[in-house]
Amino acid sequence: MSRRRVAAAVSRMLLWAILVSTAIAAYLAVAELLAVVTAFDEVVIGVVSAALVALLLQRVRGGIASGVDRLVHGPGGDPARLLGRLGERVGEFDSGAEGLAGLAAALRAALGVAAIEIVPDEHGSDAIVVGEPGEDPTVLELRTAGVRIGELRVSPRHGERLSRSALRQLEELVGVVATALRLALASARLGDARDGLVAARQAERRTLRRELHDGIGPALAGVGFGLAAVDNLRATDPVAAAGLATRLAQDLRAQLGEVRRVARSVRVVGTGFELPVELVELGADFAGSGVEIAVDAPPAVRLPPHAIRPLYLVAAEAVHNAVRHAAARSVAIRLVEHSGDVTLSVADDGHGFDPAAVADGVGLATMREHAVEAGAELALDSGPGGTRMVLRVPGGAIVPASTSASREHTE
Numbered sequence: 001m002s003r004r005r006v007a008a009a010v011s012r013m014l015l016w017a018i019l020v021s022t023a024i025a026a027y028l029a030v031a032e033l034l035a036v037v038t039a040f041d042e043v044v045i046g047v048v049s050a051a052l053v054a055l056l057l058q059r060v061r062g063g064i065a066s067g068v069d070r071l072v073h074g075p076g077g078d079p080a081r082l083l084g085r086l087g088e089r090v091g092e093f094d095s096g097a098e099g100l101a102g103l104a105a106a107l108r109a110a111l112g113v114a115a116i117e118i119v120p121d122e123h124g125s126d127a128i129v130v131g132e133p134g135e136d137p138t139v140l141e142l143r144t145a146g147v148r149i150g151e152l153r154v155s156p157r158h159g160e161r162l163s164r165s166a167l168r169q170l171e172e173l174v175g176v177v178a179t180a181l182r183l184a185l186a187s188a189r190l191g192d193a194r195d196g197l198v199a200a201r202q203a204e205r206r207t208l209r210r211e212l213h214d215g216i217g218p219a220l221a222g223v224g225f226g227l228a229a230v231d232n233l234r235a236t237d238p239v240a241a242a243g244l245a246t247r248l249a250q251d252l253r254a255q256l257g258e259v260r261r262v263a264r265s266v267r268v269v270g271t272g273f274e275l276p277v278e279l280v281e282l283g284a285d286f287a288g289s290g291v292e293i294a295v296d297a298p299p300a301v302r303l304p305p306h307a308i309r310p311l312y313l314v315a316a317e318a319v320h321n322a323v324r325h326a327a328a329r330s331v332a333i334r335l336v337e338h339s340g341d342v343t344l345s346v347a348d349d350g351h352g353f354d355p356a357a358v359a360d361g362v363g364l365a366t367m368r369e370h371a372v373e374a375g376a377e378l379a380l381d382s383g384p385g386g387t388r389m390v391l392r393v394p395g396g397a398i399v400p401a402s403t404s405a406s407r408e409h410t411e
Helices: 003-037 042-073 079-090 097-111 164-236 238-265 275-285 305-324 362-374 401-410
Strands: 115-120 128-131 138-144 147-155 292-296 330-338 341-348 377-383 386-393
Touching (some): 003 042, 138 164, 147 164, 164 238, 275 305, 275 330, 305 330, 305 362, 305 386, 362 377
Parallel strands (some): 292 330
Antiparallel strands (some): 115 147, 138 147, 330 341, 341 386, 377 386
16 A cells, blocks of 8 residues: 555544544533533433534534644645645646746645745746745756756745655656746747847848938939939930930949848848858849949858858948948958858948947947857958958858758758
C-alpha cells in the first residue's frame, strides 16, 4: 500500500473517531442539560438530544475534516484536493505574467505557505513573488522537455516547516508550474517581437514618407512644370523645347531609379536579397543621373543574412547623397572580403561636408542604426575632395555563402 493510501486511511479513521467521540460527548451533555431544565421523559430527551447532536455535527464536520487533513497531510491538506482545486482554476489563468502570478497565488493559498516565488532563468525576465519570502525557502527546479527554465521557491509560515507530504505535493505540481512559466516566457517574447515588428513598420513608413516628400515628390512636380514649359516653347522655340524635353526624360529616368531604390530598400528579408546583385542594380538605377557609378562586388563574398539588407540601405543612402547633394562626378562602390572580414565602401569625388556639423541629421543617424543592425563598424571621412563611407563586418559574424543562402530562404 502506498504512503498516500495509508495517509488517506489514517485520515478517515481519525475523522470518524473524532466524530463518534464528539457525538457521544455532545449527546450526554445535551441529555443531561435537558433533564435538568425540562420535565421531558427519557424518551423525548433522547430524541431531542440526538437531533441537536446531528445538527451540530453537520456544522462542524467540515472544520474537523480540514483539521484532520492538515494534521495528516501537512499545511497543504489532502493532495488530491489540492490538485483538484488548482486544476479547477488553471483554465482561469492567462498565458502571461498575470496568469503566472494568479497560479502562484492559488498555489500559496492551497499549500497554506507564506510565499511562492517563480524565478525564470531567462535574462531580463522578472520573478513572480506572492507573499513575504522567508530567509530559507525550499527550492525546486522547473524543467520542460528536460531543460531547466527556472525554479520554484516556497517559504513556509514563520515557525513552521514544510512536511514531507507537502514536499511531495510540490514535486507533483512543478510540472504544471514549469509549463505555465514556459507559456509566460513565450508570451513575453511574442509581445517583444510584435513590438519590434510594429516599430520596424513605423520606421519603414517614415522612410518612405521622407523619400516621397523630400525627393521623388518634388522631382516629379518639377517634371510636370517642365512639361508645361515644353508645351509653351514648342511654337516659339522648338530647339529649346527639344532640349528641355531631353533633360526631363533624363530626370524621369533618374526618378525611376529612385523609385526602384526605395522599393528595393523595403523588400522583405528572405526573398533572395543578394548584396552583390543589389549593389550592381543600385549603380544601374543612377545611370541616367550623369554620375559615373563603378561597382566592384564579387558574388562569392560571404555575409550573415541579417547584415545584407542594412548594408544595402547604407550604400544606397551614401550613393543618393553623392548624386543628389554632393555634386559628385563619380562614385565607387566596393565590396571585399579580407582576412575573414567583409568591407563595404562607397567613395565619391563630390564637395563633401562636415560630419560634425550634421552629426544629428536623419541620414547619418539612419546609417548608424543600420550599421548596428548589421553588426558592422561604420567609419565616415568627408572633406572638400569627397566623401568615403566604410562599413566593416567582423569575421566572427560571417557565415559561409551556402549557409547564408539556405537560412535566408528558410526564415
